[in-house]
Amino acid sequence: xxxxxxxxxxxxxxxxxxxxxxxxxxxxxxxxxxxxxxxxxxxxxxxxxxxxxxxxxxxxxxxxxxxxxxxxxxxxxxxxxxxxxxxxxxxxxxxxxxxxxxxxxxxxxxxxxxxxxxxxxxxxxxxxxx
Numbered sequence: 534x535x536x537x538x539x540x541x542x543x544x545x546x547x548x549x550x551x552x553x554x555x556x557x558x559x560x561x562x563x564x565x566x567x568x569x570x571x572x573x574x575x576x577x578x579x580x581x582x583x584x585x586x587x588x589x590x591x592x593x594x595x596x597x598x599x600x601x602x603x604x605x606x607x608x609x610x611x612x613x614x615x616x617x618x619x620x621x622x623x624x625x626x627x628x629x630x631x632x633x634x635x636x637x638x639x640x641x642x643x644x645x646x647x648x649x650x651x652x653x654x655x656x657x658x659x660x661x662x663x
Contacts, residue, residue, distance in 0.1 A: 535589055535590065535591055536585055536586055536587075536589040536590055536596075536600075537589070538584045538585060538586045538589065539583050539584050539585070542584055544581070544583060544584065551581075552580045552581055553580065553581070554579055554580055554581045557578045557579035557580060558578055558579070558580055561576055561577075561578040561579075562578050564576065565578075577647075585597070585600050604648050605645045605646075605648045605649055608641045608642065608644045608648070609641075609642070609645050611638075611641045612638040612639075612641040612642045612645065613638075615634045615635070615637050615638035615641065616634070616635065616638050618630075618634045619631040619632075619634035619635045619638065622634060
């Protein structure tokens, strides 16, 4: 696909600091900790979006959809892997690990489908536009 925008901006890294958004990754989680449970229950944080320049893609229309769907697809793959890990945990009698894996799998599926809602500037919206 040949888009090196993220690499040029230093965003291709396992270092979590380069992905932190001051409001979505710092302020909102702090508000969720200190506000009452009724209010903070419906807050959702975020990280910096990955920069993509569609003009750098070989086939901009198709490749933009592939880049856009990478996030929800990864959430789906993660959920399947976590369910498999939960099943393995149940086979070897580690029920607490299985429960945690299933909870994270549910969260991953929630994020997958949440990213598919076609709101402005969100993942699914870009797919709907192309």
